[in-house]
Amino acid sequence: MAFFFPHATETRLLTLDEDQLFQKLKRHIKPVDREKLDLESADHLFIGTWSATGFCISLKLKIANNFVPLIHGDFVSGAEGILVRLRYGFFPATKKLLLFWTVLTLLITLFFIVVHQAWLYGAISAAFCVVNYILSRENFKIQVRKSKRMLQKMLGE
Template identity: 30%
Template sequence: MPFFPHQSEILVSPQSKAEVMSNLGKVTKNMNFLAYNALKQNTHLFNGLIKENSFSISLVIDRADSFLPLIKGKIEDTPMGSILFLSYSLFPSSAFFLGFWNVVSLLLSLFFGLINEKYMYAVICLGFAFLNYGFAWAHFKRKIKISQEVFHQILETKKTE
């Protein structure tokens, strides 16, 4: 199990690679996730970058959401359609802050437990680290389901295991 929230998925589509990339291109606004843009109206479902054999997209949202998954995908042609290899992960900044606060909480727990001998504070800090981590996983999984529903509707694909 990876430390940071992550999920993978393989989709099989009866559409060719060109059709899938065309469908994604129609609903994706090309943008760099590291650049700041003030967007007023967006008629697209996704923001991201689409390349020849891969893409990196996320749902368009109206307000900030730390647990929104970044969908990275690779696509391969097959004689009967195409196969998409998807990876859902946190945006790098969200992963950084999750890791940062969990490390700080664990260090505070060690400080209070081993150096100060304030065991109640150590347990509280350790509890906060686990609570923060569990909260992040739970909300990330919920946001993945939302992104998957939209993505699957666009591609009209069948999921494989």
């Protein structure tokens, strides 16, 4: 089912040492505190968690957006620098929402076509299914580009 959901991958080579990288992560990633979520802190670009081997973050938002990617990053230290492998994907709730509406509109399409032989209504329902998927994929791409710019800002300072 992974092929159904939009995703993106990217690999970057950073010329930072580990201490510099961890300082940047500490400065720009606000740890998730479910008790009190303060979105007003200006220094933090991302919300999430990080460790010595990687991170799991998302862009800090003021307004909710279902299409913002969840970014998983893994670090590998090498002679030339730190290799960061990034994977962008939907949040689990967004995956469930997209799957729900896709299945629902396909079932409605089948209902109209098979049970009632209402081809027009079936075609309209199928069109809603396709349009919903395309809009979801394109909005995800837009949010991935925004997240990449902010990651570049965080890591490239």
